[in-house]
Amino acid sequence: MSEPTDSTNSPLRMRRSTTAEQIKHLIMQRGLRPGDTIPTEAELCNDLGVSRSSVREAIRTLATLDIVEVRHGHGTVVGNMSLTPLVETLVFRGALTPGDDLEALREVIELRRVLDLAFTDAVVDAHKGKANPIIERLVTNMVERSNNNEPFLSDDRLFHSEMLSPVGNPLAVQLVAAFWDIHTAVLPKLDLALPDDMRQTAQAHSDLYWSAQRGDHEGYRHAVIAHYDPLVRMLQKQAKS
Amino acid sequence: MSEPTDSTNSPLRMRRSTTAEQIKHLIMQRGLRPGDTIPTEAELCNDLGVSRSSVREAIRTLATLDIVEVRHGHGTVVGNMSLTPLVETLVFRGALTPGDDLEALREVIELRRVLDLAFTDAVVDAHKGKANPIIERLVTNMVERSNNNEPFLSDDRLFHSEMLSPVGNPLAVQLVAAFWDIHTAVLPKLDLALPDDMRQTAQAHSDLYWSAQRGDHEGYRHAVIAHYDPLVRMLQKQAKS
DNA sequence: CTTCATTTGTTCGTATGTATC
DNA sequence: CGATACATACGAACAAATGAA
Numbered sequence: 001m002s003e004p005t006d007s008t009n010s011p012l013r014m015r016r017s018t019t020a021e022q023i024k025h026l027i028m029q030r031g032l033r034p035g036d037t038i039p040t041e042a043e044l045c046n047d048l049g050v051s052r053s054s055v056r057e058a059i060r061t062l063a064t065l066d067i068v069e070v071r072h073g074h075g076t077v078v079g080n081m082s083l084t085p086l087v088e089t090l091v092f093r094g095a096l097t098p099g100d101d102l103e104a105l106r107e108v109i110e111l112r113r114v115l116d117l118a119f120t121d122a123v124v125d126a127h128k129g130k131a132n133p134i135i136e137r138l139v140t141n142m143v144e145r146s147n148n149n150e151p152f153l154s155d156d157r158l159f160h161s162e163m164l165s166p167v168g169n170p171l172a173v174q175l176v177a178a179f180w181d182i183h184t185a186v187l188p189k190l191d192l193a194l195p196d197d198m199r200q201t202a203q204a205h206s207d208l209y210w211s212a213q214r215g216d217h218e219g220y221r222h223a224v225i226a227h228y229d230p231l232v233r234m235l236q237k238q239a240k241s
Numbered sequence: 242m243s244e245p246t247d248s249t250n251s252p253l254r255m256r257r258s259t260t261a262e263q264i265k266h267l268i269m270q271r272g273l274r275p276g277d278t279i280p281t282e283a284e285l286c287n288d289l290g291v292s293r294s295s296v297r298e299a300i301r302t303l304a305t306l307d308i309v310e311v312r313h314g315h316g317t318v319v320g321n322m323s324l325t326p327l328v329e330t331l332v333f334r335g336a337l338t339p340g341d342d343l344e345a346l347r348e349v350i351e352l353r354r355v356l357d358l359a360f361t362d363a364v365v366d367a368h369k370g371k372a373n374p375i376i377e378r379l380v381t382n383m384v385e386r387s388n389n390n391e392p393f394l395s396d397d398r399l400f401h402s403e404m405l406s407p408v409g410n411p412l413a414v415q416l417v418a419a420f421w422d423i424h425t426a427v428l429p430k431l432d433l434a435l436p437d438d439m440r441q442t443a444q445a446h447s448d449l450y451w452s453a454q455r456g457d458h459e460g461y462r463h464a465v466i467a468h469y470d471p472l473v474r475m476l477q478k479q480a481k482s
Numbered sequence: 483c484t485t486c487a488t489t490t491g492t493t494c495g496t497a498t499g500t501a502t503c
Numbered sequence: 504c505g506a507t508a509c510a511t512a513c514g515a516a517c518a519a520a521t522g523a524a
């Protein structure tokens with residue numbers, strides 16, 4: 001039985017935690033908020049008693065998780081802890097599987113649809129009777145663009161965030177935005193975007209807003225179905241081939 | 242004056258992409274699957290023409306996203322691209338906000354509840370009329386433990402995964418499991434876990450399964466509500482103070 | 483069980499690019 | 504413009520873990 005290295009030979013090594021965890025601990029201890037600067041690499045080397053490389057790898061880890069944000073030549077600040085790591089992981093997972101990527105896309109789209117349906121009541125109640133100039137402008141813009149066969153990606157993303165925003169769950173807003181990002185990142189690998197489908201999608205956005213605006217839960221649900229219908233049909237067609 | 246280390250053996254320097262992206266590209270090119278070994282650090286240094294530090298930071302980035310998995314003294318393999326990065330980010334975000342952490346917990350719990358409700362039809366249809374010995378054992382075990390005031394965390398997590406598993410959306414299963422992890426990681430900061438609540442939660446699990454098993458959609462929805470009811474009440478109580 | 487090669491983990495020193503003042 | 508502070512990159516050396524001979 002080999003003794004597990006009693007570590008008494010390393011005086012300051014009672015830390016089993018990694019450098020990244022120590023930096024996280026430091027952020028919590030000092031009560032730093034997103035945007036606040038964290039100590040420089042050199043300071044962290046002294047404070048934590050580790051080398052520059054270790055500090056850099058730890059910061060790299062935290063930057064990947066969007067827990068910190070590195071600004072070249074300026075310094076490192078606390079990040080806003082977005083869902084970027086989720087997006088990156090799932091986008092790569094979708095891009096990795098060569099023949100099976102539409103299965104990954106199907107799962108993402110189903111989740112988006114299910115989430116939209118799940119928030120139906122909250123969204124409709126939040127928008128009922130309240131005009132929203134921002135969303136109205138987005139909707140008219142999307143419809144117009146679809147008629148000219150122009151894309152409307154950025155409007156699309158903003159629309160869904162704005163619709164979900166007033167329900168009072170920022171995490172949910174971020175999550176659907178993240179799935180939107182994954183969706184649009186994985187999708188271009190497949191050929192689609194037919195003009196008719198684009199027009200149907202734009203119209204569905206319009207129906208979503210106006211259904212919610214007049215408190216029509218059932219109409220909203222139908223609009224959700226119609227919104228994802230072109231994608232579902234496309235996936236079924238691809239699956240047959 | 243100082244010559245820029247004329248490493249003539251690496252003439253391809255036109256790459257603007259990061260080292261991490263090059264490694265991702267390499268994984269895709271070779272069609273590597275989770276578990277397959279990727280080249281060693283030394284080999285990557287030669288192949289990509291960068292230093293070992295850069296390779297290590299890139300690998301660290303990919304390991305953070307669970308795109309690769311590093312095994313000390315053995316090598317590095319392709320990871321399974323789980324949702325661990327999402328969990329880590331959100332757990333830290335919840336732990337960071339000192340007085341506002343129950344707001345973060347509320348958002349997570351609302352999302353869990355919404356997701357469970359959103360998959361009601363699929364889950365009920367998938368389990369209707371089909372006995373599931375694994376889940377039945379989990380349920381009886383949880384009820385028994387709750388009567389003895391013993392925790393049943395691992396059973397709880399497995400239960401939700403097993404319930405959602407047959408709907409055929411692995412991504413959804415991973416997502417609810419991830420939110421379960423976030424939930425249980427953020428929760429211990431608050432004092433709770435009353436015996437009555439534990440019994441109600443265990444009973445709700447039982448109701449969830451048996452409702453689905455007999456095809457009772459409405460009963461399933463009520464069980465979902467009851468499942469999160471203790472937490473919702475606790476959050477409201479905490480919010481008042 | 484021991485030895486040894488392989489591979490990742492850690493550290494140090496140095497040089498370079500970049501943003502701010 | 505220069506000076507400073509900072510992140511980025513490189514290379515060499517040694518430590519620790521793993522697995523096979």
